[in-house]
Amino acid sequence: MNSTYDLLVVGGGINGTGIARDAAGRGLSVLLVEQRDLASATSSSSTKLIHGGLRYLEHYEFRLVREALQEREVLLAAAPHIIWPLTFVLPHHKGLRPQWMLRAGLFLYDHLAKRKRLPGSKALNLPGSPEGNPLKPQFTRAFSYSDCWVDDARLVVLNAQDAQARGAEIRTRTRCANLVRKDDHWDAELIQADGSSRTVKARAVVNAAGPWVTKMVENAGLGDKAAGLRLVKGSHIIVPRIHDHDHCYIFQNDDGRIAFAIPYQGKYSLIGTTDVPYDGDPAKVRISDQEVDYLLDLVNGYLAKPLTRDDVVWDYSGVRPLYDDKNANASAVTRDYVFDLDTGTTGNAPAILSIYGGKITTYRRLAEHAMQKLSPVLGNSAPDWTAKATLPGGDMADGDFERFIGELRSRFDWVPTILLERLARCYGTASLTILDNAKSVAELGQEVAPNLYEAELQYLVTHEWACDADDVLWRRTKLGLGMAQDQIDAVHQWFFNQARLGQAAQ
Missing domain, CATH: 3.50.50.60 (FAD/NAD(P)-binding domain)
Known part of the structure; x- marks a missing residue:
């Protein structure tokens, strides 16, 4: 040392x-x-996007947007297992930004930086389309554009x-x-x-x-x-999946802000974010009732089937440490x-x-x-x-994740599909470190919780600094979202037992 x-x-x-x-x-x-x-x-409380920031164009942050647009392509190549393209649908709201303004903003978005992997924007007719299905019938026109999803933690x-x-x-x-x-x-x-x-x-x-x-x-x-320093709280809610397709929605609000509704962990939609001045302990940040109502009211202005508080299955909040540029509006702070x-x-x-x-x-x-x-x-x-340079797990041929996972399926045909796909998405080529020494599911060790085996937990402790169940369930894997309390308790117990074994070895 x-x-x-x-x-x-x-x-x-x-x-x-x-x-x-x-x-x-x-x-x-x-x-x-x-x-x-x-x-x-x-860094684990973001909206999980690698994006240029379409809204920042309104605040003339062209350098920031251009740099961010350039980075989408760089990061896609560096970590194709945890970053992938995502199509965004922006419904036109007749009472808010006019169509010409949206077209102009998207034109800039398409051309501020070169694109190799991501398609440009286009207009959509919503009636009868999958993109229009979850929306109220008055929304007939929309625009689509591309950015990327990322597993931030x-x-x-x-x-x-x-x-x-x-x-x-x-x-x-x-x-x-x-x-x-x-x-x-x-x-x-x-x-x-x-x-x-x-x-x-x-x-x-x-x-x-x-x-x-x-x-x-x-x-x-x-x-x-x-x-x-300007601390601004951003909060998100998780609800059951609001639509069947794999696109994301970007909804405008009458206060000038926007919110995203993003497919999340298969069965859910992630909705956020808020922008609220914050002066408390950053370690104790929590979503407020007012923020939950704000997000629900915003998306319900668009959805044919409205959401209620009972639909919220989880939430999270983070504090953005922004440079204080003295802007009175928290949403407009650089x-x-x-x-x-x-x-x-x-x-x-x-x-x-x-x-x-x-x-x-x-x-x-x-x-x-x-x-x-x-x-x-x-x-x-x-x-x-x-x-x-690629990041760990991203060193797959031509950055082709689909080809990589196909090779995994062929090589490890004994691994359940849901587990194999999750390991591939979490760890990329490093999933081989977890799987290589096993020839059957039984050799992965105890299934401590659904879809979570000892071999993976040992990998997370040895290679990823995981020290307790929260590290694994809410940051490294996000598996906690779909677990019952007794299943979460089982992971806590596993770490407790490991600590006792470590003490005994000393």
Whole structure:
């Protein structure tokens, strides 16, 4: 275990793991610390989209939209098992944005960046079509366009895995309690999972703590220099599937906002998001009754069969750590990322780079830009490299997921289809690590919960930093959504038994 690093990254969300991966790939020694689980806050609470952000065009954020549109193609190639194309249906609402405005926005969306894999937009006639089926009859016209779906928490884990494979040290359940700037390095006090303290040295620090970014600035003794932070809560609800086809809906609202209704985990639809100013503890964020009503009222303005509170089977909320651009409207606050680089007052003083804002779609470019800022400070001249690199599990021939899963079916014909397809979607080629040593379902070990075997749980503990049932059920796999309480309890019990076995071995 090292005690001196080129770079300490604080925060195990998408920005922190993306930067750790990029830095490790440039040959730097990297330590990433996360106070809870990877993707345990904002990065697992997104709308699960890799998208340009059609709505951001109205706020003239053309650079952000263009960069995000470019990244769709890059990320599709990097992780085709957890990212795939999704068609969006935008019904025309006669009382809101006129058709010419929608056409103009979609024209820009189609042409701000080159497209190789995704089709362009087109007009739709809704009556008698699958897209029109769940909607009220007054909606007769719509437009379709393409973006992508992503399993957000898995994207974070894959970046952490790749960072580790390239030499980075990843420490979850480890809190950075204090930073002290010395002449040529930072002393960082880390509080580990068992409560013990460890002090490390780092030539530079990346503060990717998300909603806690200003707290880390204060821990570094720079509280008077902190940039403005705007916390905005985004909440989502999960309901039984509202339509039979595999497209997503984007619904306009009369307050200028939009909401998505996205096919989710087979049997459900994900609806969101809200934009609400937030000033509480980011670790305790919860959806409010007003937000549930807001989302239901919005989608019920379009659906022929309205939803009620009884249809909500699950919900989640996250806090977006946005740069405070002083906009009075929370929905209009910039989603672009902002860097605050502090290099001290002397020539050799260690730097700290604090990150505000950002979208999951542009995390890779954010990481690249962060390293471009830090490389001169660290004396590292390694070139940018992530644009053409796959993520763990994404190294399948030509990025062709369908061909890969066909090969899996042929090779592992004893694996139930529902299990095989889920493993392929979660782990891509890394699913071979779970399956290769077995020749029957029985050799996968105990079925701890439906469709969840010991072989997979052991893989998650060994390779993905899973420490408890919540890590597995709500972030690594999302299986908790379809489980009864006794089945969830069985997974908790498995982890409890593993901990006891580990203690006994000591």
